[in-house]
Amino acid sequence: MHLGPGFITTTLLITALTACSQPEGGGSGRSGADDPLYRLTGTVAIGRPGAWSEVCIEADCSRANHVGVYRLLAERRRSALMHATIENADQSTVNLTSLYRHQPAQTVSLININPTTDALLDSWSQYQQGETLDDCSTNETCRDALISSFTPALQQAAQAQLQAWLAPEWETARSPYTDPYIADPDLDWLDALHDHVQLAATPGGLSALDNDADTLATLAYDTLFDDTASLIPIGRDALANAFSIPPTIPTDNNPISIDYQATPSSPFTAPQDWQVDVSGSRSDILGNLSFQHTLVSPDGRVSTGLGSLFSATLTDPGPYTWTVVATDSEGNQATDGLALQANASDVISQPSFGAEGSCSTSPLTANASNICISTVDGGSLGACVADNSGSTQTRFSPAPCSPVSQQGGVFLGTCTSVLNQVRVYHYDNPRRNTGETLTEQRTRLRNQCVNNLGRDWSGEPPA
Secondary structure, eight states: OOOOTHHHHHTHHHHHHHHOOOOOTTSOSEEETTEEEEEEEEEBBSSSBOTTOEEEETTEEEEOOTTSEEEEEEEOOSOEEEEEEEEOTTSOEEEEEEEEOOOTTOOEEEOOBSHHHHHHHHHHIIIIISSOHHHHHTSHHHHHHHHHHSOHHHHHHHHHHHHHHSTTTSOSOOOTTTSOOOSOTTTOHHHHHHHHOEEEEETTEEEEEOTTOOEEEEEOHHHHTOTTSOOOOOOHHHHHHHHTSOOOOOOOOOSEEOOOEEESOSSEESSEEEEEEOTTOEESSSSOOEEEEEEEOTTSOEEEEESSEEEEEEOSOEEEEEEEEEEOTTOOEEEEEEEEEEEOTTOOSSOOBOSSOEEEEOTTTOSSSEEEEEEBTTOTTOOOOOOOOSTTOEEEESSOOOSSEETTEEEEEEEEETTTTEEEEEEOOTTSOOSOOHHHHHHHHHHIIIIITOOEEEOSOOO
């Protein structure tokens, strides 16, 4: 399965955040004169979206939306582990861990949380610290040693070994931590891999298991973390058998049924007074339900509330995430949520894009299509800065995006979001054969841009 050009399109907003760093939401984006706030974003996934999952870094927590994308704005002074709690329909939970590497000059970072990020950290913890990741993360001395010793070079070596070990299902050089990620196995090969191969750190090495819990192979830690060490791939046949076993989907036996009424419904124009009523929710257990609300704004700021009614004034345009956790008298819990879109009240009627501040993706490293990101000239996104996240390296370009070709790649079209003041140009990547014709690539890009994102698509070179 290949990631087609639509992969980049569906990550339009994430990519824009990753490549372009600026304060949003009308405020300064700073907590003090010398203390910038850091915006973290990424995808929580486990072979499916970590819908409405709780995401925490140290004491700061947020909530992901229905497709597993979270936003979190907070003060950051050091690298730290990030944790996500994903709720299943049967009330069981899956806890996953990732790593945020602090760079004082980079105030926007993309950090994914998925089974591979967790497995590699667990493997290094057991290999280097002699403790499981669960135990190490609760011990400050062990946790700090784990974070400082799990270097970028070490992480890259482990990723290279996984690519060799799990070939051909691990398709390309890719960072599960910081590369754009879609929680959909039909669109993202790494998510499909998570659906069918379970990675489990053991005292003796990293084991790969199928969905019947049968071990496919175990990779010794001294080989996993040394990309000069030879290894024996699991094998195409064994992986094909693993992919033939469907994943287990937990059954829904939760006694709580959440019912909510939001006023107004999405989309609407900001600023807007918004309210949601969850008093119609019920539990099969006698007794009253308690409710805890979380609202995440477009810039990642989080507000919370209690009770059956929750209201807020939504002042900034962009995507909001509202979630509610309902708890009954027996301690049963259920979570639901709503993705809200607040439109701008002062939409630019004829925006001018791309005199400078473009970021072009190198065809040598791009997963899918080449892209070039342009912002509204003088708009709030400001100038793009280069971002290096493994397979999606970008570089600053003072020139506008080309309406004809880029780095040998034929122009496919543009996806424009006036509200977010960003336009993404797409080009065929001549160094990667996706197995699609140019017409098929354009069709997929258009569908993702218009149908999935609700943005404007143009397949013709702009005037």
